[in-house]
Amino acid sequence: MNSGKITIHDISKALNIDSSTVSRALNDSPRVSEKTKERILAKASELGYQRNSLASNLRTNKTYTIGVVVPRLSRNFFSNVISGIEETAYEKGYSVIICQSLESLEREKKIMATLFSNRVDGILISTSMQTESLDHLRPYLNHGGSIVFYDRPRYFEGCTSISINDYKASFKATEHLIQNGCKRIVHFAGPQLVDLYKNRKQGYLDALQKYNIQFDASLIIESKLSEADGIASTKRALELGNIDGIYSSNDTAAIGAIKHLKMEGINIPNDIAVVGFNNDPISSVIEPSLTTINQPDFDMGKMASHMLISQIEDKTKVKDSQVLDIDLIIRASSLKF
Amino acid sequence: MNSGKITIHDISKALNIDSSTVSRALNDSPRVSEKTKERILAKASELGYQRNSLASNLRTNKTYTIGVVVPRLSRNFFSNVISGIEETAYEKGYSVIICQSLESLEREKKIMATLFSNRVDGILISTSMQTESLDHLRPYLNHGGSIVFYDRPRYFEGCTSISINDYKASFKATEHLIQNGCKRIVHFAGPQLVDLYKNRKQGYLDALQKYNIQFDASLIIESKLSEADGIASTKRALELGNIDGIYSSNDTAAIGAIKHLKMEGINIPNDIAVVGFNNDPISSVIEPSLTTINQPDFDMGKMASHMLISQIEDKTKVKDSQVLDIDLIIRASSLKF
């Protein structure tokens, strides 16, 4: 029936009322009498009118949309962050555009251009592992956009970040292993150009120092922390000899470690205790269940969204960067008898 | 420095060239000489010009954007589908807006309105579990939009679907249990108003029939298939007595079953074999590892995106609905000795 794109002008003509009045009525302006408002609203729904946001946003120079750049949707952590972001955003009347960079700088650049060109009001970004320079964010900022970094904090021209206290979490995890009797703890480190992995390494180092455990550089094994990397790193660790603990910078690699240790007939945790990071769903399913760090993913999303929106709505009220605390979830993989 | 929103008119003024020529140059039209094109492109990048898609899309009535409605991002299956969708979309020059309904009809309606109002060129949707009537899709279709259903097929006014052959998959899974000696197989069914779960149940039933296994209605336990549901259903199943197999409509509930069976000291698979559906990452981590159905998630996304875009670009070429075949991944949880 109504096969077309209905505009305010169609309503305007049908009722012989000026389109400016129609527009005001649809926006519930006090400048239109109740009687005409009713007529207009009735006609609008009769015709199946749906506002054209393109036109509206163009005119008002406001989209009520925020862009979210995420490295990978398939990671449980990120999908929970996104749910948090959406919760707050919808509450405040904003839509969310989600884009995944797949850890590629190339794609991240394209995404930034698209979001800019679509004039989103603000951007939440967790930069890709390849991203060093942040030059590609500059045009959007110059144009007056707001950016908040989440999960992977960056220092950049008046932008703020929200992240977890990786250092402290890492310290706690390592301390936990030490307190459970570990003396030679291997650390699976992530790519060191990512700050977050650098901090995790530092937390490990400082915990060792606090408990006067002699530092051995060969105990730090760096990789990209895939499950396969976890297995490979575990093999290398076993060659070192006398290992009694593994602290991995993520759960995925820790899972690899557990699988390999089990295959080798090594008892977890009594021979070697294992601690991961992230509290992925698998961590509670694997046997033995994995001690790990739980990050407040959903809350981080909510707060990130909150910070960004208050920045969008009042540039002067830029809040400080936030660092969230974490929980150590103690499970079977680290409790020696 | 360049703190503003640069428009084609700024370039136009700076070079004393009409804005229409600037526009054509930026779109690489043959109507502009190479020389001026160069001058314009140079000035554009000097000023940090970035096209305003709102204006452009408004004028051309085309957004090169597709909307994706997904029940839940955190499900591995869906995040893989989305990656597939994005792959094809980006290849063909389309952006993707992802929205999650969280299985709520209310949210789904809002999302449809937003996508419509943003004039996306097409929509890929997997309807929420609450969604029965599809009336809320009608305004968008009337306006000329294209919709393709993925994963959860629906029959609706000339729209097409892409889904997996749940019936066949289910038949295969049940058959596999039977061939491994199961005679009294419990089926964890999902909400029966979702077609897909209906089909899974039917596949189970027909497999039983083929092998002349007497049907017992009490063996079908319906739930929402969360892990807790899986545990509860398993308890109920055990009360029935003489159970030797469980075929669950998803992995999550199957995991619940395995956990509970292990707690009860029941041997898997020898006492009771278990088969799931989805091939979630946990299914390979749990012990015993879970036999399950692997769905071509990424490919489904690619094909869905492909179908939608060809429909957008040529309405006359609406392809038929597609039904994809699946693999049964056989693991330890179903191989009796």
Place this chain on the structure above:
DNA sequence: ACAAAAAATACAATCGATTGTATTTTTGAA
């Protein structure tokens, strides 16, 4: 060197909604 054809550029309307200003209508007090 000159008209006609071709190439390059300029003009102006348009997409749909918003909004400041102007005009008309209604209200109410004298």
Place this chain on the structure above:
DNA sequence: TTCAAAAATACAATCGATTGTATTTTTTGT
């Protein structure tokens, strides 16, 4: 009844880019 104030509505410009048409400039053939 009359007129100023208030309320309701109409007019017209605008957001930034696109595009059909018109105009100017250049090229080409003779």
